[in-house]
Amino acid sequence: MDWLQVILLSIVQGVTEFLPVSSSAHLILVSVLTDWDDQGLAFDVALHIGSLSAVVLYFRHELMRMAVSWSGSLVGRGVDGDARLAWWVVLATIPVCLVGLAFHDVIAVSMRSPLIIAFGLIVFGLLLAYADLRHRGTRDEYQLTLGDALLIGLAQALALIPGTSRSGITITAALLLGMSREGAARFSFLLSIPVIVLAGGLEIVGLIGKSHEVDWAAVLIGAILSGISAYLCIHYFLIFIKRVGMQPFVVYRLLLGGWLLWLFW
Structure with missing residues (x-):
């Protein structure tokens, strides 16, 4: 890997992991539109570690309180x-775990084409536009019900379709359920933690028993750049949507989806 590839892939992963524009779509597009060699599983793991570190660091206080209270609920101390x-x-x-395990091979082999990405960007972008324009919700993540959580979880499973965007579809579902923009985004970011852990874990399993060279300098720089860009993305995204909303991301999705249709149809 050359350093341009390391820097670009790291920043793309860090920024698009949490924006409602589909990180998998952008990473696939980079590989389609360039002649770069595959970056390898070790580098993918590093990017996931960077993104995970960013969201855990950003929500460290909330996560600490959640961990303590959740542990207490397991031993009968009540549920706050x-x-x-x-x-x-x-x-x-x-x-998303169940669907991912059941359809992993189909998704990995048959659904990673630019046209599927384009339709995912457009269709789910329009749904995000509708949810954002009609939203009147004021609930935050602490006011979710069991039914809300399950419906958002079901929506998250759709993110396995390239172009959908995990953050995009979970924010869309949360807005439709009456959450505020900030509450929807914060819950989506918290949901990313176990998903990133599981995705990274699967990649680590794929590394076990395989002999290959690892460019440790690229791995380290990739994790750092991914983490920094992801942290900044989370911080400024929460500020941006409070003032502006989701429509700029919808416009971007539609333009990118239309360009892909024109390019690959």
């Missing part, structure tokens, strides 16, 4: 708002 939120994150992660 933090414990309930932790349970909702766990439950909302189950659907």
Whole structure:
């Protein structure tokens, strides 16, 4: 890997992991539109570690409270708002795990074409536009119900379709359920933690027993750049949507999807 590839892939991963524009779509597009060699599983793991570190660091105070309260709920100390939120994150992660395990081969082989990405960007972008334009919700992540968590979890499973965007579809579902933009985004970011852990874990399993050279300098720089860009993305995205909303991301999705249709149809 050359350093331009390392820098570009790291920043793309860090920024698009949390924006509602589909990180998988952008990483696939980089490989389609360039002649770069595949970056390898070790580098992919590094990018996931960077993104994970960013979201954990950003929500460290909330995560600490959630962990303490959730642990207490397991030993009969009652369920407060933090414990309930932790349970909702766990439950909302189950659907994407089940669907991912059941259809992993189909998704990995048959659904990673530019045209599928284009349709995913456009269709789910229009749904995000509708959810954002009609939203009147004021609820935050602590006011979710069990039903809300399960519905958002089911929506998250759709993110396995390239072009959908995990953050995009979970924010869309949350807005439709009456959450505020900030509450929807914050819950989506919390949901990303177990998903990134599981995705990174699968990649680590894929590395076990395989002999290959690892460019440790690229791995280290990739993790750092991915983490920094992801942290900044989370911070400024929460500020941006409070003032502006989701429509600029919708426009971007539609333009990118239309360009892909023109290019590959």
